[in-house]
Amino acid sequence: MSIIVQKFGGSSVADAERVNRVAGIIADTYRSGHDVVVVVSAQGDTTDDLIEKAMEINPNASKREMDMLLSAGEQISISLLAMAIEKHGLPVKSLLGWQVGVHTDSIYGNARIKTVDTERMTAELSQRNILIVAGFQGINKFDDITTLGRGGSDTSAVALAVALKAEKCQIFTDVDGVYTADPRLVSTAQKQDEVSYNEMLELATLGAQVLHNRSVEMAQKYGIELEVLSSITNQKGTMVKENLTVEKTIIRGVAKDDNITRISIVGLEDVPGVAFKLFDRLAQKHVNVDIILQSVGRDGTKDITFTVSKDQQDVAMEVVTAFDSKAKVSCDNNISKVSIVGSGMETHPNVAAKMFEALYAADINIQMINTSEIRISVLIDINDSKKAVKAVHDAFIK
Amino acid sequence: MSIIVQKFGGSSVADAERVNRVAGIIADTYRSGHDVVVVVSAQGDTTDDLIEKAMEINPNASKREMDMLLSAGEQISISLLAMAIEKHGLPVKSLLGWQVGVHTDSIYGNARIKTVDTERMTAELSQRNILIVAGFQGINKFDDITTLGRGGSDTSAVALAVALKAEKCQIFTDVDGVYTADPRLVSTAQKQDEVSYNEMLELATLGAQVLHNRSVEMAQKYGIELEVLSSITNQKGTMVKENLTVEKTIIRGVAKDDNITRISIVGLEDVPGVAFKLFDRLAQKHVNVDIILQSVGRDGTKDITFTVSKDQQDVAMEVVTAFDSKAKVSCDNNISKVSIVGSGMETHPNVAAKMFEALYAADINIQMINTSEIRISVLIDINDSKKAVKAVHDAFIK
Numbered sequence: 104m105s106i107i108v109q110k111f112g113g114s115s116v117a118d119a120e121r122v123n124r125v126a127g128i129i130a131d132t133y134r135s136g137h138d139v140v141v142v143v144s145a146q147g148d149t150t151d152d153l154i155e156k157a158m159e160i161n162p163n164a165s166k167r168e169m170d171m172l173l174s175a176g177e178q179i180s181i182s183l184l185a186m187a188i189e190k191h192g193l194p195v196k197s198l199l200g201w202q203v204g205v206h207t208d209s210i211y212g213n214a215r216i217k218t219v220d221t222e223r224m225t226a227e228l229s230q231r232n233i234l235i236v237a238g239f240q241g242i243n244k245f246d247d248i249t250t251l252g253r254g255g256s257d258t259s260a261v262a263l264a265v266a267l268k269a270e271k272c273q274i275f276t277d278v279d280g281v282y283t284a285d286p287r288l289v290s291t292a293q294k295q296d297e298v299s300y301n302e303m304l305e306l307a308t309l310g311a312q313v314l315h316n317r318s319v320e321m322a323q324k325y326g327i328e329l330e331v332l333s334s335i336t337n338q339k340g341t342m343v344k345e346n347l348t349v350e351k352t353i354i355r356g357v358a359k360d361d362n363i364t365r366i367s368i369v370g371l372e373d374v375p376g377v378a379f380k381l382f383d384r385l386a387q388k389h390v391n392v393d394i395i396l397q398s399v400g401r402d403g404t405k406d407i408t409f410t411v412s413k414d415q416q417d418v419a420m421e422v423v424t425a426f427d428s429k430a431k432v433s434c435d436n437n438i439s440k441v442s443i444v445g446s447g448m449e450t451h452p453n454v455a456a457k458m459f460e461a462l463y464a465a466d467i468n469i470q471m472i473n474t475s476e477i478r479i480s481v482l483i484d485i486n487d488s489k490k491a492v493k494a495v496h497d498a499f500i501k
Numbered sequence: 502m503s504i505i506v507q508k509f510g511g512s513s514v515a516d517a518e519r520v521n522r523v524a525g526i527i528a529d530t531y532r533s534g535h536d537v538v539v540v541v542s543a544q545g546d547t548t549d550d551l552i553e554k555a556m557e558i559n560p561n562a563s564k565r566e567m568d569m570l571l572s573a574g575e576q577i578s579i580s581l582l583a584m585a586i587e588k589h590g591l592p593v594k595s596l597l598g599w600q601v602g603v604h605t606d607s608i609y610g611n612a613r614i615k616t617v618d619t620e621r622m623t624a625e626l627s628q629r630n631i632l633i634v635a636g637f638q639g640i641n642k643f644d645d646i647t648t649l650g651r652g653g654s655d656t657s658a659v660a661l662a663v664a665l666k667a668e669k670c671q672i673f674t675d676v677d678g679v680y681t682a683d684p685r686l687v688s689t690a691q692k693q694d695e696v697s698y699n700e701m702l703e704l705a706t707l708g709a710q711v712l713h714n715r716s717v718e719m720a721q722k723y724g725i726e727l728e729v730l731s732s733i734t735n736q737k738g739t740m741v742k743e744n745l746t747v748e749k750t751i752i753r754g755v756a757k758d759d760n761i762t763r764i765s766i767v768g769l770e771d772v773p774g775v776a777f778k779l780f781d782r783l784a785q786k787h788v789n790v791d792i793i794l795q796s797v798g799r800d801g802t803k804d805i806t807f808t809v810s811k812d813q814q815d816v817a818m819e820v821v822t823a824f825d826s827k828a829k830v831s832c833d834n835n836i837s838k839v840s841i842v843g844s845g846m847e848t849h850p851n852v853a854a855k856m857f858e859a860l861y862a863a864d865i866n867i868q869m870i871n872t873s874e875i876r877i878s879v880l881i882d883i884n885d886s887k888k889a890v891k892a893v894h895d896a897f898i899k
Contacts, residue, residue: 119557153577157584159517164584171595172580175573179551182570186555186562197569201599202644223644246600246621 105270107132110142110238110260114277115334116180117147125334126187129233133193138228140267142238142260143184145176166211170250177237185235195233205241205259207249213389214249216241216258219266236263254315261318265325272329274314279333280341281313284357284496288489293500297342302355305444305478319343354445354499359488363393364416364436368423371405371430378407381426390419394473438470439488442480443495455479461498467491503668505530508540508636508658512675513732514578515545523732524585527631531591536626538665540636540658541582543574564609568648575635583633593631603639603657605647611787612647614639614656617664634661652713659716663723670727672712677731678739679711682755682894686887691898695740700753703842703876717741752843752897757886761791762814762834766821769803769828776805779824788817792871836868837886840878841893853877859896865889
């Protein structure tokens with residue numbers, strides 16, 4: 104029997120009504136003849152509420168204990184969803200990360216899945232049980248609970264789909280597919296029938312907030328087809344699959360990411376290996392660096408600027424200030440990254456010029472530019488970010 | 502190094518302030534040179550809140566899923582308490598039931614501990630870690646989470662104390678010891694320095710709500726000394742230990758239990774084995790029957806009356822109504838059981854008369870009477886229960 108993995112985010116199970124609706128979707132999929140494995144996030148604000156409780160008691164709590172705390176959120180949502188499915192008279196079991204054998208490394212708060220032991224899931228599926236699995240969590244070699252960091256439930260879903268050789272992995276969200284821009288920001292944004300893994304990867308990394316990049320990377324690596332669709336409407340979503348023919352398509356989407364901090368170091372000693380050493384120290388502290396710009400400064404010095412997510416600002420600043428006592432360090436988190444993504448971009452050299460023109464026409468100052476083969480990103484003032492998305496989208500799409 | 506097991510109930514960790522206070526008690530115990538294993542219940546109203554969420558979605562949810570849901574409550578409290586201890590700069594780890602190897606049978610919602618595998622705990626203690634263990638939960642042979650039912654955290658604490666050969670097990674509650682009656686009901690109630698296991702057992706069973714009977718039974722069986730004390734005041738509590746000299750003591754305490762339902766079956770066919778069959782069927786449904794009265798009725802029939810806790814009323818009534826179509830079944834949950842307990846009672850035959858006289862003087866009607874060697878219980882109208890406790894207490898104590 105073919106296995107379908109379905110993932111529902113926190114807003115899809117935020118209250119009893121939504122839990123019941125999701126249970127209906129699952130029941131329909133099961134009744135149509137599939138084995139169904141469901142991955143669920145914590146309900147609505149549960150995670151934030153738990154973080155608040157922790158902060159009140161100890162703002163410097165260990166990550167091990169934070170993971171123990173936060174993983175309780177998914178435990179609540181999986182059991183409630185299983186109860187809702189029981190009302191349909193269908194056989195169902197909720198299962199935690201350790202019960203389905205999700206083994207991770209030991210980086211608490213940002214663990215990576217190493218293996219998934221399918222023994223229990225396969226046994227339960229052979230009994231025709233619907234499985235409701237806690238996303239976002241696993242266990243490490245010490246039998247301690249770990250969490251997977253942002254977007255972890257997407258990653259859990261794809262990992263289970265890979266391990267179980269599922270037919271496909273459906274990611275249910277509060278949007279009904281992948282749009283050319285966030286429909287809340289740009290009214291003319293269009294839903295797309297399909298995008299390639301690479302395009303989705305750029306969009307995910309850029310803060311489109313539809314799918315997390317780790318999940319897309321994993322899906323691409325193992326060839327799992329993803330479908331992004333809504334848990335509210337009953338419509339077809341967007342398929343994410345291997346490279347498509349992209350002759351016509353130039354721009355797949357416009358995305359913004361407000362969750363970034365720019366850190367600048369001015370006057371670094373200009374000796375070989377200085378950049379390597381700096382970024383190696385950041386990597387040791389598990390800081391994910393995004394855009395990097397390096398330029399030669401005055402008097403035989405170097406300037407390096409890079410961006411990180413806001414929650415890594417403090418640890419990144421610690422590393423950077425300790426790195427070179429003579430250099431001047433500054434940081435700015437009132438910035439936003441706006442990007443256009445599209446596989447056809449390479450063969451259309453005028454894309455960058457057209458984007459900069461649109462921003463210029465909207466009176467938006469560009470602070471930094473970064474490009475890949477299928478993406479152009481600019482850093483701008485955070486107050487301009489919505490306006491920028493709209494301006495760029497209108498210039499390219501329709 | 503000697504091991505002390507400390508158990509803190511839900512009200513002791515209800516908010517950040519109380520969690521911090523409990524962390525202080527634990528830190529003091531650890532610094533005084535003991536290995537410390539702590540068992541914690543869910544915070545304050547967490548369990549009730551979770552039950553409410555479940556009821557909203559499915560009032561007939563399976564007990565397996567209820568256990569999955571409710572056990573999240575302890576997961577939250579253990580991690581928060583561990584975070585509070587981290588502030589003291591002490592090594593600490595929170596651990597779930599499955600992580601400390603609490604193996605139970607498979608009766609979801611009311612499981613019994615079968616074995617405790619101490620391997621992980623012993624390893625952690627040898628590293629001088631303070632262990633904060635989730636009470637009330639274990640796993641069964643399917644690797645599914647079970648909960649231990651009412652008072653389960655007390656049972657967890659004693660079970661760990663037994664398994665780890667602890668020096669003693671301290672039960673911290675919101676009262677500072679075992680009183681001769683509930684101090685909130687009877688202002689003249691007196692705190693006792695020590696009571697015997699048997700006396701505590703009768704008091705626990707009778708709804709004194711200080712210690713659960715299963716935990717006392719286990720402590721008695723394995724000779725673990727219990728201390729009941731307050732997490733608020735810093736005073737010595739009440740020791741619960743092996744039989745004491747009881748010549749002087751007649752009455753140890755007066756307790757009431759409002760959580761009971763009386764079920765009556767009138768006109769059962771009077772054939773051999775009818776009572777056995779009835780109570781066997783109740784036992785199969787895991788109904789704990791408390792008081793039983795049987796009398797011969799009219800025309801070769803039998804009447805049987807028994808009490809169960811209110812939450813078992815529905816299942817008990819189902820069994821009873823299906824048992825004999827000709828018998829008349831009724832139930833009443835507006836009743837309360839008031840009891841006096843004391844090891845000296847056997848040798849003082851006037852205790853019962855004195856109790857009944859006190860109730861008569863207070864104008865309270867006795868509906869049923871039941872006695873053991875060290876206990877006399879009466880069933881009365883629930884509206885009279887507070888008055889009855891006071892009347893009986895005043896007649897015997899001081």
